[in-house]
Amino acid sequence: MPDDATPDPYTDPLAFGQRMQILRTRRGISRPVVAGLLGMSPSWVKQVEAGQIGMPKLPVILRIAELLRVRDLSDLTGDQSAPIELFVGPGHTRLPAVRDAVNALTLSGDREAPSTEHLAARLAKAWAARHQAANHRDVIGALLPGLIRDAQLAVRQSESASSRRGAQAALSEVYSLSQFFIAYQPDPALLWRVAERGMVAAQESEDPHAIGVAAWLAAQAHRDAGPDHFDAADSMALEALAYMERFLPGADDRVRAIAGALQFEAAYTAARRGETGAAWGWWDKANATARRLPVGYYHPVTSFSQAIMGAHAVTVAVELRAGGESVRQAMGADATAIPSRPRLARHRIEEARAYHLDGQPETALATLEKAHKAAPETIRYNGYARRIVLEETESKAPARRQRAAALADQLDLLAA
Known part of the structure; x- marks a missing residue:
């Protein structure tokens, strides 16, 4: 060198x-x-x-x-003897099958592709299953290979421009579902490949909802790549919002919801930057959008709703490293209003981060136990939860150390 x-x-x-x-x-x-x-x-x-x-x-x-x-x-x-991955979870047993389906060329015409209506019905069931299952990655990992192949085939066999756009919208949604499965697993190249394909399919569909969802996921992927990519995350969210502006008058609930979800992504990125005013300003805009949705409405992809805004406020405060405000927001959020098990688990993890930031490690561990009860596969793949548990396994308080060790064992956290 x-x-x-x-x-x-x-x-x-x-x-x-x-x-x-x-x-x-x-x-x-x-x-x-x-x-x-x-x-x-x-x-x-x-x-x-x-x-x-x-x-x-x-x-x-x-x-x-x-x-x-x-x-x-x-x-x-520098210690290679016991590698511990923090922001990448263990590879799921269904990951190879999903990867093979993504990488396969769907060229064969030996069977007829399902209709877009059939794909939409299967996707609706898949999203519902994801929200209801504790081990949601296992559930959607079983469904994805068939959905990916069938959606690709539907695009290939489309006979008109309108049917092709509809098939592209379905394929984009399948790729969106795939990103929830692939995220935080040890194949970042696959995640980016799926994100890019999802965006291309969304643009080909000319469907504002599909474009919004693809941009929402791409913004998260850019932000998670680190500070050097925050500008790209903002660009993705803001450009999508600008594009959707003309569709919002008279739009249905799902289009309004994805606009609100994109507004929150802008808040999230601003909070990561430490920009307090911008973060809460965007949260206010997202909250105003949520209030225009029906009380019981819950977007199946983004979870955007009136019920989720309290959880989003916790995330903003935590990312701004405001311990007291984080706890105040956590105490004010209504977790019982979140119907999705993985989203509830994610909220519990954010609450745990708030308590840990505020110097309440016992409460943080108790909250992570609630997250594990809601959706074990969510906490197992979450880097922040893993960090808190690892830290508390070194606690000087024997009871806390034992509690953390038990949770670490449940998460297979220290497995080689």
């Missing part, structure tokens, strides 16, 4: 501080920002990165890993 080349922390044996500095720089995060989010001084960060202070204790390492969106803890610590 040339003397002036930047070392790669994923391949070269570097000290913890060097790895931290390189990963921080790659994420485009300054020392003062990292210091502020850790509750430390910029000089402390500088000393750690310079090797003047030794490796911090596990709770601090885990907070650093979360801030830098480190996928595998060993990438930060």
Whole structure:
């Protein structure tokens, strides 16, 4: 390697501080920002990165890993003996079959494609099953291979422009469902491939709802890729909102709901940036949109509804690192109004983050146990939940350490 080349922390044996500095720089995060989010001084960060202070204790390492969106803890610590993936869950047993269906060429004409009405009915049942099942990835993972192949075939066998647009809308929705299954599994290339195909199919369909859903998912994918991609996340959400503006007068509930979901994505990204005013401003817009929906309405893809806005407020406060406000929002949110088991579990995880941020680790663990009860596969694949549980397995309080260890065992968190 040339003397002036930047070392790669994923391949070269570097000290913890060097790895931290390189990963921080790659994420485009300054020392003062990292210091502020850790509750430390910029000089402390500088000393750690310079090797003047030794490796911090596990709770601090885990907070650093979360801030830098480190996928595998060993990438930060350099310890390859027990890799622990934080933001990538274990590969699901149904992942290979879903991957094969996505990668297959549907060229054969030896059978007739199902109608778009038939595909729509199957998709409706699939979304309902996803919301109702505790192990929702297993349920939709079983349905996806057939749905993917049939939707691709329906596009290929379309005989008119209108039927092709309808088939493209169905295919885009199938890819949207696929993203819920593939997210946070160890195949990011597959996730991006599905996201891009979903966007292409949505654009070909010229359906504002399909375009909105595809943009909503793409915005999340960009944001989860780190600060360097926040602008792309904003662009995706705002361009989709601008496109949908002309359809909103007289639009049905699902189109209004996806517009509200996109407004919240803008709030979420602003909160990740630490832009308090913009984050709550966009939340207010999303809340106003939600209030124009029927009280019992619940969007099957995004979960957008009046019922979800309290959960969204918790997320904004947590991402802004406002511990007291996060807890206040958590206490005010009505979790019982969320009918979807995986979305309820996600909300419980956000509540746990709020309590942990506010220095209430016992309550955070109890809330994560509720998340596990609602939907085990949601918490198992969630990096924030994994980080909290791992941190509390090192607690000095024996009862808390034992409770965290039991939850870590349920999640197979420390399995090699």
